[in-house]
Amino acid sequence: MISLTHTPHSHSPNFQALVFDAFGTTLNWRHTMLTALESRAATHAHAAQLQRVNWRSFLQDWREAYKAGTREYSRVVVPLEDFVDVDTIHRRALDDLVVKYDIADVYSPVELDELTANWHSLSAWPDASHGLDLLHRKYKLATLSGAHSAQLVDMSRHADLRWDLVVGADMTGTYKPNRTAYLNTLNWLGVQPHEAAMVAAHANDCRAARSLGMRTVYVERTLEEDEPESITAGEFDLFIDGKTDIDNTVPTHRQTGFIELAERLSV
Amino acid sequence: MISLTHTPHSHSPNFQALVFDAFGTTLNWRHTMLTALESRAATHAHAAQLQRVNWRSFLQDWREAYKAGTREYSRVVVPLEDFVDVDTIHRRALDDLVVKYDIADVYSPVELDELTANWHSLSAWPDASHGLDLLHRKYKLATLSGAHSAQLVDMSRHADLRWDLVVGADMTGTYKPNRTAYLNTLNWLGVQPHEAAMVAAHANDCRAARSLGMRTVYVERTLEEDEPESITAGEFDLFIDGKTDIDNTVPTHRQTGFIELAERLSV
Numbered sequence: 219m220i221s222l223t224h225t226p227h228s229h230s231p232n233f234q235a236l237v238f239d240a241f242g243t244t245l246n247w248r249h250t251m252l253t254a255l256e257s258r259a260a261t262h263a264h265a266a267q268l269q270r271v272n273w274r275s276f277l278q279d280w281r282e283a284y285k286a287g288t289r290e291y292s293r294v295v296v297p298l299e300d301f302v303d304v305d306t307i308h309r310r311a312l313d314d315l316v317v318k319y320d321i322a323d324v325y326s327p328v329e330l331d332e333l334t335a336n337w338h339s340l341s342a343w344p345d346a347s348h349g350l351d352l353l354h355r356k357y358k359l360a361t362l363s364g365a366h367s368a369q370l371v372d373m374s375r376h377a378d379l380r381w382d383l384v385v386g387a388d389m390t391g392t393y394k395p396n397r398t399a400y401l402n403t404l405n406w407l408g409v410q411p412h413e414a415a416m417v418a419a420h421a422n423d424c425r426a427a428r429s430l431g432m433r434t435v436y437v438e439r440t441l442e443e444d445e446p447e448s449i450t451a452g453e454f455d456l457f458i459d460g461k462t463d464i465d466n467t468v469p470t471h472r473q474t475g476f477i478e479l480a481e482r483l484s485v
Numbered sequence: 486m487i488s489l490t491h492t493p494h495s496h497s498p499n500f501q502a503l504v505f506d507a508f509g510t511t512l513n514w515r516h517t518m519l520t521a522l523e524s525r526a527a528t529h530a531h532a533a534q535l536q537r538v539n540w541r542s543f544l545q546d547w548r549e550a551y552k553a554g555t556r557e558y559s560r561v562v563v564p565l566e567d568f569v570d571v572d573t574i575h576r577r578a579l580d581d582l583v584v585k586y587d588i589a590d591v592y593s594p595v596e597l598d599e600l601t602a603n604w605h606s607l608s609a610w611p612d613a614s615h616g617l618d619l620l621h622r623k624y625k626l627a628t629l630s631g632a633h634s635a636q637l638v639d640m641s642r643h644a645d646l647r648w649d650l651v652v653g654a655d656m657t658g659t660y661k662p663n664r665t666a667y668l669n670t671l672n673w674l675g676v677q678p679h680e681a682a683m684v685a686a687h688a689n690d691c692r693a694a695r696s697l698g699m700r701t702v703y704v705e706r707t708l709e710e711d712e713p714e715s716i717t718a719g720e721f722d723l724f725i726d727g728k729t730d731i732d733n734t735v736p737t738h739r740q741t742g743f744i745e746l747a748e749r750l751s752v
Contacts, residue, residue, distance in 0.1 A: 298669060358638055368675025371625055371649045382638045383651050389673060402565060406656060408635025 233433065235409045236353060237400075239418035240363035241284075242442040244350075244476075245340040245373060251277055254336040264324045271319050279318070283311030288364045292393035301388045303366040309334045338369050342377035343439065345460070349476020350379055356485045358382045362403045362416070364393055383407055395426035404432075415456075417479070421449050437475040456482055500700065502676045503620060504667075506685035507630035508551075509709040511617075511743075512607040512640060518544055521603040531591045538586050546585070550578030555631045559660035568655045570633040576601045605636050609644035610706065612727070616743020617646055623752045625649045629670045629683070631660055650674055662693035671699075682723075684746070688716050704742040723749055 259268035287307035360383040367386030390399040416427030419439035436454040451457035460475030526535035554574035627650040634653030657666040683694030686706035703721040718724035727742030
């Protein structure tokens with residue numbers, strides 16, 4: 219494993235930027251959205267009918283629809299006016315999901331809009347805000363996310379996340395793993411690929427970044443990896459298991475990913 | 486003058502974002518750059534020859550070259566790979582300026598690069614960092630600047646300026662007053678023009694924003710207005726003279742623009 223810190227043998231004396239995935243790596247979408255789906259159902263006039271829905275399964279399907287949608291739109295780079303954002307992908311998916319889960323007659327279109335809007339106020343992982351503040355002391359910090367920039371602004375204000383540069387998929391006109399998404403972000407940050415690391419809880423994101431010459435930081439997050447059996451810590455420049463208590467003064471809830479990253483980078 | 490705060494007669498109940506000009510409005514480029522030019526000259530091997538240069542005049546000419554360059558490139562919107570950024574405009578201008586000021590044989594190309602790099606570490610006006618932190622409590626804050634985003638990241642880290650969204654001219658592919666620069670920024674922020682105000686020390690910037698339906702905040706800054714005789718406070722939604730001491734606990738140096746703006750917006 220190559221060290222990201224400066225050592226006599228380091229190959230990255232100019233390493234200076236960290237680029238973060240949002241959904242899953244920085245934001246704990248699963249907890250926020252499951253809570254939102256369940257509480258909306260529990261207080262609904264048709265609560266009895268909604269009680270029969272497996273909301274964990276419903277949410278996983280919603281997430282899969284996001285992945286399929288962003289994958290589809292990652293094939294091309296389009297101008298802003300043609301860009302299909304995540305709110306649209308999420309909202310369209312609901313029209314199918316309510317049929318699949320047999321609740322098509324329950325939620326009104328306005329209520330489905332409201333459910334979709336919850337993706338703008340996700341909770342961060344408990345270490346994220348403090349970890350980013352630490353990392354900000356030494357590194358330029360940017361997002362590189364499937365979310366569009368307005369959503370990232372809302373999420374970051376909600377969860378108190380400080381970035382030097384917010385890059386939404388709408389700004390690059392495409393989605394990861396399209397190379398334009400990565401390369402435009404690095405260009406806008408003013409760094410070369412080898413001067414930046416991709417921080418993600420998904421191996422495919424790190425692998426796409428590595429293929430362009432970026433360094434990689436893998437941060438394990440509960441349930442985020444689609445193919446955990448394919449992961450070996452050694453394939454990333456840094457591997458953060460994120461479940462070690464390193465600072466009792468910070469509420470960790472057993473999640474310390476970005477704080478541990480700051481420690482590993484000697485911030 | 487229309488009030489920007491919520492009143493029974495307000496036409497802007499959803500006003501929610503402030504978009505800031507950088508050079509001159511947020512950053513005090515004149516002070517930083519004059520200091521850099523003079524100190525570089527004073528310590529140079531050819532200090533005697535450089536001493537004859539009127540650096541105030543030199544700097545004003547440099548600034549005019551920036552204005553002419555950005556005006557030229559504002560006529561079209563181009564892809565990122567074709568974008569001509571401010572570092573390039575500033576550097577090219579020096580090749581002419583050293584001839585005009587009869588010092589073409591003094592500075593090496595590397596030294597001219599170094600002089601240009603000073604535009605990345607400008608001081609902010611003394612009220613800017615604290616004022617933005619106050620305004621951030623209530624409003625989404627973005628840049629909309631002739632600077633490219635990497636330069637804005639450097640300047641903002643140097644001067645401790647916290648934004649929700651940094652938009653450089655390279656991201657929009659053009660320069661103000663091209664309407665794409667304003668409209669893309671608002672789109673990325675997730676707001677309509679009437680939900681945002683342009684904050685600038687230059688009437689032409691405010692006027693371009695107003696023509697697109699944005700609200701306007703004019704912040705007076707020393708020497709920034711090209712045509713001060715053409716300005717009337719009443720043409721802007723808010724006019725901040727910025728020279729009133731409103732808080733003795735904050736070092737104002739008689740400049741209080743963004744802090745006064747926060748007061749006027751009841752933050």
